[in-house]
Amino acid sequence: MTSASPRLEMLGISKTFGQHRVLSEVDLVVGPGEIRGLAGQNGSGKSTLIKILTGVHRPDPGSTIRVDGAPLDLPVRWTAAHAAGIAVVHQDLGLLDHLTVAENVCVGGFPTRHGRIDRRRRDRLAARTLERIGADVSPLAVVGELTAAERAEVAIARALRDHAPGGGLIVLDESTRLLRGADLERAHTLLRRLAETGSSILLISHSMSELQSLPGRVTVLRDGRVSADLGVTVEPISEARIARAMLGDAVDEFRRGTRARPADDVPRVRVEGLTGAHVREAAFEIGRGEVLGITGAPASGYEEIPLLLTGARAARAGTAQVGEHSVDLTRAGVRHALRAGIVLVPERRDRDGLALELSVADNVTLPRLGSRSRFYLSRSWRDRQAARAIRDHGVRPAAPRALVRELSGGNQQKALLAKWLSAQPVLLVLHEPTQAVDVGARRDILARISAAADDGASVLVVSSEADDLAAVCDRVLVCTSEGDLVETSSTDSAVLLDHVFATYTEERS
Numbered sequence: 203m204t205s206a207s208p209r210l211e212m213l214g215i216s217k218t219f220g221q222h223r224v225l226s227e228v229d230l231v232v233g234p235g236e237i238r239g240l241a242g243q244n245g246s247g248k249s250t251l252i253k254i255l256t257g258v259h260r261p262d263p264g265s266t267i268r269v270d271g272a273p274l275d276l277p278v279r280w281t282a283a284h285a286a287g288i289a290v291v292h293q294d295l296g297l298l299d300h301l302t303v304a305e306n307v308c309v310g311g312f313p314t315r316h317g318r319i320d321r322r323r324r325d326r327l328a329a330r331t332l333e334r335i336g337a338d339v340s341p342l343a344v345v346g347e348l349t350a351a352e353r354a355e356v357a358i359a360r361a362l363r364d365h366a367p368g369g370g371l372i373v374l375d376e377s378t379r380l381l382r383g384a385d386l387e388r389a390h391t392l393l394r395r396l397a398e399t400g401s402s403i404l405l406i407s408h409s410m411s412e413l414q415s416l417p418g419r420v421t422v423l424r425d426g427r428v429s430a431d432l433g434v435t436v437e438p439i440s441e442a443r444i445a446r447a448m449l450g451d452a453v454d455e456f457r458r459g460t461r462a463r464p465a466d467d468v469p470r471v472r473v474e475g476l477t478g479a480h481v482r483e484a485a486f487e488i489g490r491g492e493v494l495g496i497t498g499a500p501a502s503g504y505e506e507i508p509l510l511l512t513g514a515r516a517a518r519a520g521t522a523q524v525g526e527h528s529v530d531l532t533r534a535g536v537r538h539a540l541r542a543g544i545v546l547v548p549e550r551r552d553r554d555g556l557a558l559e560l561s562v563a564d565n566v567t568l569p570r571l572g573s574r575s576r577f578y579l580s581r582s583w584r585d586r587q588a589a590r591a592i593r594d595h596g597v598r599p600a601a602p603r604a605l606v607r608e609l610s611g612g613n614q615q616k617a618l619l620a621k622w623l624s625a626q627p628v629l630l631v632l633h634e635p636t637q638a639v640d641v642g643a644r645r646d647i648l649a650r651i652s653a654a655a656d657d658g659a660s661v662l663v664v665s666s667e668a669d670d671l672a673a674v675c676d677r678v679l680v681c682t683s684e685g686d687l688v689e690t691s692s693t694d695s696a697v698l699l700d701h702v703f704a705t706y707t708e709e710r711s
């Protein structure tokens with residue numbers, strides 16, 4: 203190890219799954235104290251590269267990895283990577299909500315005494331680590347009760363727990379994606395502070411604004427190769443440059459045209475008295491072909507609406523009239539909701555939305571099986587349906603029989619949307635539909651949501667992304683700190699953010 207060595211060198215990294223080469227001679231170098239961005243279209247190979255660094259995948263021969271100048275044996279053993287100072291914070295942060303901050307920080311490295319966890323040392327270790335990274339969180343707080351920013355800090359503290367101060371490399375694999383506004387700013391401040399001490403940060407993100415503001419340089423992957431290494435010293439890192447390097451072209455914004463609601467339009471969906479743990483007596487209507495948005499301050503509770511409305515969680519009170527079906531939302535299960543034509547595209551695709559061990563074809567045809575006689579359930583029917591869904595939604599690889607668990611995160615999201623749109627719902631409810639997808643896929647998803655409405659569905663988009671709501675919604679409701687829904691004066695994204703900000707400050711005052 204020399205002080206002049208880069209913190210991380212991944213050189214000539216290739217990876218082949220079966221016949222499919224997903225990484226080709228990728229070079230990625232990160233200096234000490236550098237914040238480096240890693241971007242690329244869904245399926246371009248970002249996660250695979252990180253999985254090689256952490257020992258999940260064995261790279262093809264010819265690959266080299268060095269940390270602080272010292273080579274790592276390949277395939278990487280996780281213990282060796284950890285000892286060299288590599289740490290990863292995953293998308294879902296991997297926190298255990300019912301445990302305390304100290305317990306979460308020490309998971310995988312509890313100090314012990316006579317074979318038992320030494321609680322005093324555990325709490326001290328957690329407090330020291332949190333203080334070192336400048337996180338203002340009590341070690342005794344229960345993680346389930348923390349804000350999104352505090353949760354991210356706990357995950358970062360855990361990742362850096364065993365590192366020498368000023369050393370190591372922390373990989374953030376889309377782990378900032380749930381943070382918004384002030385919470386995101388707080389996480390960025392912490393990351394900048396860490397980098398100033400000499401620790402290195404590799405930030406994987408689909409957020410163009412984050413990639414423009416946080417890293418000094420951004421490596422862009424395209425089809426498993428490095429297509430650009432963008433840096434501020436050459437030219438500012440702009441959204442257009444990142445998009446061009448990712449996709450070969452800049453991406454136009456999607457915007458649904460304004461549509462006037464006919465005066466005699468009888469709303470097809472009418473929700474009344476909807477009450478959950480946070481939402482109180484919410485009422486709203488959605489017309490045929492209308493896209494309604496609901497948003498609010500992070501973790502303010504509006505996030506429960508998609509679950510209450512689709513039978514995934516029982517409401518305390520409330521009914522939904524959907525076409526001729528009247529649904530008692532206090533008793534409804536997912537089956538009842540489906541029978542009434544209500545479909546949910548959930549936020550957590552891995553947990554709630556897809557059968558990961560089944561093929562793309564099985565997943566996208568699942569909602570339609572009930573409406574087909576067994577005689578017609580041929581494999582070729584499934585493959586045809588799947589091929590169409592794959593084409594329409596741009597799922598990659600375009601292989602109906604590929605297992606969903608082998609798709610990249612963003613491609614799983616596209617398969618999920620394809621699955622539920624194939625059900626031709628009366629009421630389509632989407633929760634954070636563009637999470638984890640690249641700029642090109644985001645545009646396509648918004649266009650498909652709009653097309654579903656044009657085909658006659660009533661659509662509800664529940665999202666924290668003001669730009670998505672502005673692009674696709676005819677009207678938007680904001681959930682206040684009291685749990686009421688208030689219609690915004692326009693769907694312009696600046697206006698939406700003002701409304702959300704007002705409820706946020708209201709809540710904290």
Ligand SMILES: Nc1ncnc2c1ncn2[C@@H]1O[C@H](COP(=O)(O)OP(=O)(O)OP(=O)(O)O)[C@@H](O)[C@H]1O
Nearest residue numbers: 219224244245246247248249250608609610611612
């Ligand atoms: N275990 C596996 N078996 C077969 N193919 C795989 C496996 N894991 C990943 N792939 C394929 O490797 C390619 C790269 O996937 P990867 O998850 O690295 O993409 P990504 O850039 O992280 O995408 P996203 O932004 O959508 O998360 C994809 O085509 C994916 O289908």
